[in-house]
Amino acid sequence: MSGAGGKIGVTAPMLELRDVARAFPVRDALGRSKGAVRAVDGVSLSVPRGSVLAIVGESGCGKSTLGRLALRLIEPDSGSILFEGEDLRSLSAAALRARRRDMQLIFQDPFASLDPRMTVEQAVAEPLRLHGIVPRAKERDRVAELLSRVGLRPELARRWPHEFSGGQRQRIAIARALASGPKLIVGDEPVSALDVSVQAQVINLLQDLIRELGLTFVLISHDLGVVRHIADRVAVMYLGRIVEEGPAAEVFGNPKHPYTRALLAAVPGQGRGAAALLEGDVPSPINPPSGCRFRTRCPHAEAICAEQVPPLADHGHRAACHLQHQLPPAIARHERDAGGERLKRLQAFFSDQRTGE
Numbered sequence: 001m002s003g004a005g006g007k008i009g010v011t012a013p014m015l016e017l018r019d020v021a022r023a024f025p026v027r028d029a030l031g032r033s034k035g036a037v038r039a040v041d042g043v044s045l046s047v048p049r050g051s052v053l054a055i056v057g058e059s060g061c062g063k064s065t066l067g068r069l070a071l072r073l074i075e076p077d078s079g080s081i082l083f084e085g086e087d088l089r090s091l092s093a094a095a096l097r098a099r100r101r102d103m104q105l106i107f108q109d110p111f112a113s114l115d116p117r118m119t120v121e122q123a124v125a126e127p128l129r130l131h132g133i134v135p136r137a138k139e140r141d142r143v144a145e146l147l148s149r150v151g152l153r154p155e156l157a158r159r160w161p162h163e164f165s166g167g168q169r170q171r172i173a174i175a176r177a178l179a180s181g182p183k184l185i186v187g188d189e190p191v192s193a194l195d196v197s198v199q200a201q202v203i204n205l206l207q208d209l210i211r212e213l214g215l216t217f218v219l220i221s222h223d224l225g226v227v228r229h230i231a232d233r234v235a236v237m238y239l240g241r242i243v244e245e246g247p248a249a250e251v252f253g254n255p256k257h258p259y260t261r262a263l264l265a266a267v268p269g270q271g272r273g274a275a276a277l278l279e280g281d282v283p284s285p286i287n288p289p290s291g292c293r294f295r296t297r298c299p300h301a302e303a304i305c306a307e308q309v310p311p312l313a314d315h316g317h318r319a320a321c322h323l324q325h326q327l328p329p330a331i332a333r334h335e336r337d338a339g340g341e342r343l344k345r346l347q348a349f350f351s352d353q354r355t356g357e
């Protein structure tokens with residue numbers, strides 16, 4: 001890659017993954033080894049400070065595993081993960097624990113992620129205490145501050161999780177994630193369990209927080225509609241690999257990989273054809289197709305696609321497809337214009353939802 005920005009060596013990305021892989025052993029009912037699921041299989045990514053990277057793809061393609069690897073909640077089998085240019089493996093246990101305050105995870109299910117036996121105040125204060133963020137005497141004030149930051153009245157601090165709606169619970173989970181003052185947050189499908197109208201509110205909240213606090217955010221989602229609104233860059237995953245990656249406007253406006261095109265076409269209102277294209281299940285990650293893993297579902301596949309793994313090469317932005325130069329244009333111009341119209345309507349819808357729950 002070119003160093004045209006001139007910043008290389010001066011400002012390290014917040015997060016960098018280099019050829020990261022992680023497999024999980026698979027056993028049959030008798031406990032005999034049946035091989036391994038290559039959940040993440042050679043992923044390289046860079047997330048600049050203060051940016052939002054979206055990771056999209058169908059269920060089972062390795063998004064959550066990648067998110068957990070990025071936060072060092074699980075260890076890679078190979079490859080390296082750098083946080084602010086530093087390989088966390090080089091840190092002592094104590095130094096790693098201290099580093100944990102800089103990295104937080106928001107889960108999909110706010111019902112499962114909040115302990116039903118803790119009040120809101122206890123839940124939000126826990127990371128404050130764990131990382132010694134504020135003295136005990138200041139705890140209550142800090143919790144109140146965090147709650148109002150996520151759009152909840154501080155009086156609610158004494159209540160229990162079951163007293164809240166899904167959207168409110170997710171706000172509490174966000175307040176808890178913010179408590180330690182993180183630099184990087186991974187949101188693993190953070191709005192997927194919520195009603196559509198509430199999704200928009202929570203996404204808007206996240207977007208405001210990212211801007212105000214200068215957060216770096218990795219947003220994992222199978223829903224391209226959610227991602228379009230907030231991502232600076234998008235990485236598309238298929239069976240443990242990244243098949244396309246680049247600036248969001250590029251990936252959405254001029255998708256290169258047939259899989260990305262199929263995903264985009266499957267977004268409601270984005271035209272026909274995708275349903276047929278993505279028929280059939282994702283192949284097993286235990287024994288993935290040779291060459292290009294998407295070839296068994298790709299309408300364009302040729303012999304070379306079975307023979308060689310396509311490199312993630314720069315075609316304006318990065319895409320891993322042998323047939324890049326002979327594919328038809330991604331979207332005919334009139335369709336793209338219509339897509340722009342749809343996008344405007346979607347954004348208008350999102351901004352209408354900004355006024356409270």
Ligand SMILES: Nc1ncnc2c1ncn2[C@@H]1O[C@H](COP(=O)(O)OP(=O)(O)O)[C@@H](O)[C@H]1O
Nearest residue numbers: 024037039058059060061062063064065066285
């Ligand atoms: N702890 C685990 N043990 C065994 N297999 C796992 C484990 N975690 C994930 N997998 C497998 O790895 C693949 C990727 O899973 P995941 O990262 O959860 O995908 P996604 O979040 O995109 O749905 C799936 O085939 C899943 O079954």
Ligand SMILES: [Mg+2]
Nearest residue numbers: 063064065188
């Ligand atoms: Mg997942």
